[in-house]
Amino acid sequence: MIKYAHVQEWVDQMAAMCQPDDIYWCDGSEDERKRMTAQAVKLGELIELNQEKLPGCFLHRTAANDVARTEHLTYICTTFQGDAGPTNNWMPPREAYRKAREIFTGSMKGRTMYVVPFSMGPIGSPFSKIGIELTDSVYVVLNMRIMTRMGEQVLDALGPNGEYTKCLHSKADLDIDRRLILHFPEDNAIWSVGSGYGGNVLLGKKCLALRIATVQAQREKWLAEHMLVLGIEEPNGRIQYVAAAFPSACGKTNLAMLIPPQGLKQKGYRIWTVGDDIAWMRLDTDGQLWAINPEMGFFGVVPGTNSKTNANAMTTIARGTIYTNVALKGDGTVWWEGHDDPPPAEAIGWQGTPWTPGMVDKDGKPRLSTHANARFTAPLLNCPTHSFRMEQHHGVPIAAIIFGGRRATLAPLVYESFDWEHGVFLGATMASERTAAQVGALGEVRRDPMAMLPFCGYNMADYFGHWLDMGRRVTRQPRIFHVNWFRTDEKGKFLWPGYGENLRIIEWVLGRCRGEVEGVKTPIGFVPNPKDLDMTGLDVPADAMAKLFAVSRDAWQAELKDIAGFFDQFGTRLPAEMWRQYELLSARLQAK
Ligand code: OXD
Ligand code: MN
Numbered sequence: 001m002i003k004y005a006h007v008q009e010w011v012d013q014m015a016a017m018c019q020p021d022d023i024y025w026c027d028g029s030e031d032e033r034k035r036m037t038a039q040a041v042k043l044g045e046l047i048e049l050n051q052e053k054l055p056g057c058f059l060h061r062t063a064a065n066d067v068a069r070t071e072h073l074t075y076i077c078t079t080f081q082g083d084a085g086p087t088n089n090w091m092p093p094r095e096a097y098r099k100a101r102e103i104f105t106g107s108m109k110g111r112t113m114y115v116v117p118f119s120m121g122p123i124g125s126p127f128s129k130i131g132i133e134l135t136d137s138v139y140v141v142l143n144m145r146i147m148t149r150m151g152e153q154v155l156d157a158l159g160p161n162g163e164y165t166k167c168l169h170s171k172a173d174l175d176i177d178r179r180l181i182l183h184f185p186e187d188n189a190i191w192s193v194g195s196g197y198g199g200n201v202l203l204g205k206k207c208l209a210l211r212i213a214t215v216q217a218q219r220e221k222w223l224a225e226h227m228l229v230l231g232i233e234e235p236n237g238r239i240q241y242v243a244a245a246f247p248s249a250c251g252k253t254n255l256a257m258l259i260p261p262q263g264l265k266q267k268g269y270r271i272w273t274v275g276d277d278i279a280w281m282r283l284d285t286d287g288q289l290w291a292i293n294p295e296m297g298f299f300g301v302v303p304g305t306n307s308k309t310n311a312n313a314m315t316t317i318a319r320g321t322i323y324t325n326v327a328l329k330g331d332g333t334v335w336w337e338g339h340d341d342p343p344p345a346e347a348i349g350w351q352g353t354p355w356t357p358g359m360v361d362k363d364g365k366p367r368l369s370t371h372a373n374a375r376f377t378a379p380l381l382n383c384p385t386h387s388f389r390m391e392q393h394h395g396v397p398i399a400a401i402i403f404g405g406r407r408a409t410l411a412p413l414v415y416e417s418f419d420w421e422h423g424v425f426l427g428a429t430m431a432s433e434r435t436a437a438q439v440g441a442l443g444e445v446r447r448d449p450m451a452m453l454p455f456c457g458y459n460m461a462d463y464f465g466h467w468l469d470m471g472r473r474v475t476r477q478p479r480i481f482h483v484n485w486f487r488t489d490e491k492g493k494f495l496w497p498g499y500g501e502n503l504r505i506i507e508w509v510l511g512r513c514r515g516e517v518e519g520v521k522t523p524i525g526f527v528p529n530p531k532d533l534d535m536t537g538l539d540v541p542a543d544a545m546a547k548l549f550a551v552s553r554d555a556w557q558a559e560l561k562d563i564a565g566f567f568d569q570f571g572t573r574l575p576a577e578m579w580r581q582y583e584l585l586s587a588r589l590q591a592k
Helices: 005-018 030-043 093-104 138-147 152-158 204-220 252-256 262-267 311-316 420-428 460-473 499-513 542-549 553-568 576-590
Strands: 022-025 058-060 074-076 112-120 129-135 165-170 180-184 189-193 223-225 227-233 239-245 270-275 279-283 289-292 297-301 322-324 375-379 396-404 414-416 431-433 445-447 479-483 519-522 525-528
Touching (some): 005 112, 005 165, 030 138, 093 165, 093 189, 112 152, 112 204, 129 152, 129 204, 138 204, 165 204, 189 204, 204 223, 204 279, 204 460, 223 460, 227 279, 239 270, 239 499, 252 270, 262 499, 297 311, 311 375, 396 420, 396 499, 414 499, 420 479, 420 576, 445 553, 553 576
Parallel strands (some): 074 180
Antiparallel strands (some): 112 129, 180 189, 227 239, 279 289, 414 525, 431 445, 519 525
């Protein structure tokens, strides 16, 4: 394997600090996977599942306090605080390195340091970026193999002077009080210590492909986004692709693998899954936005996954998958809340202790078999609908951009922005209820612009400015929409069935992009005329439909107040266009 001097030198420096017993350079071969899996089983990092029923599948359990991204311990480390902005935790690089160095020093004693070269995006594509992760966790290596293009050929592509993101990870002692997830955009480096949870430690994902990549994207004039990418093919062969941003655990994976509902089957749609979490979008010479998914796997939420909510995911995770924090059944298979099968009479719960249905904890609350943020790591190519364009260097052309939040009230099922600038305002003012994907109070509504609040690696005001700038550069602008699958009635019952039925809304979105359907103008944007939604085979009562599309001027006035508070924190750095859109919305809400 080629060990370029500039890489070797950095590996040596990090090894001198972490003091591993040995260093192993991963080549990405199948033989290596087998050896490392066997070793992980021996070390107790993985439990082998029933290989007849779940070939190539394993179970991993994390520490009880290491089950989600720890946003409060995640920092952007820039020289000037203003460059990180008011929505990020900030630490000056010198202090961050000093604090982390104390924890990293000697942290790999008695362990191996693995050198993991990986490419985000097809190897050799001008859309792609290379990273090298040093880690003392076999679990991380085996996950990185699934989530990225990993191994020797990445080093070949890097070349003797190639740029790469320097990613350092150590589990250290997995102590939450000695945990830090640090990003150094000025050094193109990431240091993560004290955690074993995917979102904190698979450094190609949130840390590189979003936080570091957003900074590179601003500099190089492209977009790094928390978006799924999905293609809808019509029987005539035309495929239109949409990119959609939703906060974590709001159904991106389900939407990306959508199965057309019964009533729309006769239209002969075919769905292509390009990605379920991250999109890198660039302007090509045709003036259009093209997107790649920089990842090669899914790190999806397990609970609630079943053959009704996501049959493609069930097929995807039936082989070659690492499950994290689910229940283990006596026959060596796995179970979770929301599985197709009824609860087993007994199982080993996610914390490794016996579990039986109906168990309660010391406060009388139901004790679940599986953590609410339990995950599967599965190869993208396992998915029956995976796109045939995964290795195409320029990816796929994007027709529409969709922003979505989880809102019980306020936001209609779908509405369209008046133009790009208004679309950026829709993204910038997105809000959503908190889910289990991050530590914190569930259900609380927080503003989550473009679903990027935890992932934008620089000042969000500048990020909005970058979006506006991209709109000026794209000559064939995708239209921008907002959706909300989660609106409820007075009793808290969901008004819209969601899942595959969401294709009806995407159909309208694409019809709008082709200029084939009219929209109904409201103060917040265009909503569908109900006659333009194909509801064949789906019975949603007329009053529910009315509630789904209702725009309450009073509720939106209250929302405006909250938006103003959110915008205020950016001071004069916020682009004037955002306040202009605010004023325009306010005026439209007041007009009779
Ligand atoms: C994820 C997340 O894991 O957003 O994708 O937390
Ligand atoms: Mn995500």
